[in-house]
Amino acid sequence: MTSATVTGAAGTRGLLAAPPALARCRALVRPALADAVGGLHPWPGEMAAHALGWRDTAGTPDPTASEGKGVRQALAVLGAEVCGAPGESAVPGAVAVELVHAFSLVHDDIMDGDELRRQRPAVWKTYGTGPAVLAGDALLAAAVQTLAQAPGALGGPAVLRLSGALASLVRGQADDLLFADRPWTGPEAVRPDAYRSMAEHKTGALLGCAAALGALLGGAPDTTVTALDRAGRHLGVAFQAVDDLLGIWGDPARTGKPVHGDLRQRKKTYPVLAALASDGPTARELAAVLDSPCPPDDATVAAHAADLVEAAGGRTAALTEAHHHLDAARACLRGTPLAPRAVHEVEELLGYLAHRTV
Template sequence: MNRAARTTAPPAHEAPLTLPGHPATAPPPDTARATAVLARCRELTRPALVDAVGRLDPWTGRMAAYALGWRDAGGTPDPQGSGGKGLRQALALLSAEAVGATGATALPAAVAVELVHTFSLLHDDIMDGDPLRRRRPAVWRAYGVGPAVLAGDALHALAVQSLAEAPGDRAPAAVRHLSRTLTALVRGQADDLRFEELPWTGPDAAGLAAYRAMAEHKTGALLGCAAALGAELGGAPQATVAELDRAGRHLGVAFQAVDDLLGIWGDPALTGKPVHNDLRQRKKTYPVLAALAGAGPARRELAALLDSDKPLEGATAAHAAALVDEAGGRAATRAEASAQLDSARACLRAVRPDPAAARDLDALVGSLLDRAW
C-alpha cells in the first residue's frame, strides 16, 4: 500500500503542520480562516473559469454554467446556485503560494481541476442515478442523460486545453500529471461501481483496504493533482511536487470518509441530499464497512438487514444508521479521517511551505474533519 493509503498517525516526533513556536499538536479548527481562504481562492479563480467556459458552444456552455451553479436550467443567472466550496482550486493556488509563487501562477491549474471535478460529478450522478446535486436537479435530470454526458465530455476536454495553454515551460509536465490523474479517477469510479456487485460479508466482500484504494483514486487523486499542479506551475522541484501530491491524496481519503459520514448522518439542508441517503442506496461506504468488520450483535443485525430485500426507508433506514453507529462504524470513520489528515500535515510540513501559505493550509486541513458540506 502506498503512502497515500497510510492509516496510522505520524510518529510522535512528527509535529503537525504548524508555524515555528506553535504547539506541536494539531491546531483547533479555524473555520473562519478556512472559509475566508476558500472565498479568496474562488474569487481569484472565477474570472479565468468564466473565460474558459466561454469557449464552449452555447448549448454545452449553458449546461456547464448550470453545473457550476452560475445559472439556472434556462440560462438565467442564479444567485442561489452553488458551485461548491472550491477546495480543489484552493489547493492549486495555495500550493503555488506555498512554494513561493503567486496564486495567479496556478490559475490554469485551478481552472483545470475545477473543470475535471465538475465533469466527474456530472457523470457520477448519472451512474449513481442521483437526482439532486447541491439542492438542485442534477444536470442529467435538468437536460437529459445524453446532453449531460456530452457536457461532461466538453468540460473534460476544456480542462486539458486550459492547462496545456499555461504559460511557461512546465505546462507539458502539468498536462502529463493531469492525464495520469484522469486515468486514476476512472479506476476509482470503476472500483466504486464494482463494489455494488460484491457481497457485504465473506471472503469476497469489499474490505477497508480496498475501500481506501478506491477513495484514493476516486477522490484523492484529483486533490493530489490540484496541489501538485500548483507547485508544478510555481516552478517547484519535482520532489516538492510529489510530496504535495501525496498530501492531497491523504486529504482525499479523509474527505471521502467524512463525505460518507454526511451521506448517512448529514443535514439535508447543507448536503442537498436526504438523510440516510447512502444507506437507502445500500452504498458500501466506510462507516458501513467498518461496522461490518467488527463483531457483536449490532454487527450481525446490520449484516442481516443489508443482505435482506427489505427497503431501507424511513424507520428502517434510521435503525440501520443506529446499528452502524453502535457497531463502531461512525467512530472508526472519524478516526480514519483524522489519521489521514495527520498524514497530510506531515507531507505539507516536509515541503517547508511559505509561512502565510502554511497558515492558510493549516486552516483548510483543520476544517475538513468536521465539515458539514
C-alpha cells in the first residue's frame, strides 16, 4: 500500500494510507486505458506508455516507474457511483481524463523545461522535443475518440464538456507562463487571487470535468453534474496549493524533486505570492532575494528564501487556502443528494489529497 507524509501547519509528520478507492478505480479503468493506448501508432504509443509509467524506453514493463495517483480516473468512477450508477458506466470518461492529464504533463514538461517526471526522465528528455509533442497530441486524440465512442447518446455531451475543460486548461497554462515574466512586486505583480484563478483553470477544470463526466455518463441530472464539477474545481485549487507547498518543502525522496526546487527556479507559487502580499519587512527581504541578479539556486540562499516565505506567513496561507477549498468541495457534495457510501469514498480521497507528498 502506498502512503503519504502528512505535514500540518506545525510541521508534524505522520503516515496517511492511500484510500482503497484509488486502487479499485485504477483496476477498473486500466484495461480500457491500455486498449486506447494500444490503438495508437506504435511510436507515439511507446512514448505514451513511457509517459503513463508503464514501460521503459526499450518497451518493456518498468516495475520501478510510478503511474501517478490516478486521481482523475478515480473521480470519474466515483462521480458515477455517488449518483447511484455503476462505476463501469464512467470508464470512457475516466480513460479520457487520464489521457488528457498525461497529454498535459508531457507538454508542460516541454514548456517548463522540466527534465524529470515521477523520478525518471521526462518524455521530451528521453525521446526529444518534437517526438514528445507528437506523443502529447496522440494522447489528446485518443482521449477525444474514446469519449466520442461512449455507449448511448451521451458521447456528444461528454465531448462537449471535455472540450470546455480543455479550453480552461489552456487558459490556465497561458496565465501560468505569462506570470513568469511579471515582477515580484509593484502594480504588475501577480496577486494571490490571480494565481487562484489560474489554478482553477489549469488544475481544477480537469478535476471538475472528471467528476462531472462520471455523473453525466451515469445518467445524473444536470444539477448534480454541475455540483460535482464545482466540487472538482475547488479540489483543483486545493490540489495546486498542496503542490506548491511540496515544491518548496516536500521530501525529495517522495516527490522526486530537489528540496526548495520551486524557489531555485523562481517559480511564482502560492506560498511565495502570499508571503510577498503580506508587505512587511520580511516580505521586502524576500523580494530582494528573489530580485537579486544571482538566482537563489545556491542551497543556502534557497533555504534562506524558504525561511523568509514561512516567516512572512506564506506556508500557513497556502495550507489555509487548501483547506478552505477542500471545505468548499465538501459543501458542494453535501448540498446534493448522493449515495452515502460513495460520498464517503470521495471524502477519504479529499483527506488524502490534502496531506499527500507523492
